[in-house]
C-alpha cells in the first residue's frame with residue numbers, strides 16, 4: 001500500500017499513548033504532518049519524537065480536553081502555524097468504574113466533558129476551518145466504544161457519553177456531507193492499552209474477581225479470544241481518514257473480534 005496521507009495535516013487528541021499514539025504514528029508513516037494533543041506532557045513529547053523519526057513534522061500541544069478554554073487556545077495555535085486542517089481524530093477519553101448510584105455529579109461532568117463535549121468543540125473548530133479553506137475530502141474520526149451500544153455494569157457514565165459520540169457522529173455526518181467532509185466513529189471492544197489494564201484492576205473487584213480473573217473472563221466472551229492491539233484499531237481509522245473512504249459517513253463502526261455476534 002502506498003502512502004495514503006501525503007501532504008495532509010492531521011490533529012490527534014489523546015496522542016500520548018494507547019490508540020491515539022498508535023494512530024499518530026500511522027498517520028506519520030503515511031506522509032502526514034501531525035498535531036498531537038494530550039494532557040500528559042511527558043508522553044506527548046515522546047510520541048512527538050517518534051512521529052518526527054518517521055520523517056513527519058510534529059506539533060505537540062499540552063491541553064486538558066475537559067477545558068473549552070484550553071481547547072480553543074490549542075486550536076488557535078494550530079491555526080497560527082498551519083493554514084488548513086485535513087483530518088481530525090478524537091481519541092482522548094477516560095473510563096469510569098463506579099455503579100451509577102455511586103457516581104458523583106463532578107465525575108459525571110468530567111467524563112462527559114472529556115469524552116463528548118471536547119469532541120463537539122474540536123469538530124466545530126475543525127469543520128469551520130475545513131469549510132473556510134475549501135478543504136477537499138476533510139475527514140473526522142472519533143473513538144467511541146462497544147460500550148456505546150450495550151450497557152456495562154459499573155461503566156454507566158462512560159456508556160452514556162460514548163452513545164452521545166455515536167449520535168454526534170451521525171448528525172455531523174449529515175450536516176457536513178455537503179462540504180465533502182466525512183464523519184465516522186469506531187467502536188472498539190477490548191483493546192490492550194493502559195486504560196484497559198486499569199479497568200481490569202478497578203472493575204474486577206466490583207465483580208468479586210482479581211484483575212487477572214476479570215481479564216480472562218472478558219476475553220473468554222470474545223470469539224477471537226483476545227483483545228485487539230492498538231495498531232489494529234489505528235489501521236481501520238487510517239482507512240477512514242483516507243480518500244479510500246470518501247463515501248463512508250455518519251457510521252459508528254464496531255471492531256470487536258466478533259464480540260457483538262454472541
Ligand SMILES: NC(=O)c1ccc[n+]([C@@H]2O[C@H](COP(=O)([O-])OP(=O)(O)OC[C@H]3O[C@@H](n4cnc5c(N)ncnc54)[C@H](O)[C@@H]3O)[C@@H](O)[C@H]2O)c1
Pocket residue numbers: 013014015016017018019020037038039040043063064065066091092093094095114143144145146187188189190191192193194195196
Ligand atoms: N482500551 C479499550 O479497550 C477501549 C475500548 C473502547 C474504546 N476506548 C476508547 O479509546 C480511546 C483511547 O483509549 P486508550 O485505551 O488508548 O486509553 P489510554 O488511557 O491509553 O489513552 C487515552 C489518552 O487520552 C489522554 N487523556 C485523558 N484525559 C485527557 C484530558 N483531560 N485531556 C487530554 N488528554 C486526555 C490520556 O492522557 C491518554 O494519553 C478512549 O476514548 C477510550 O474511551 C478504549
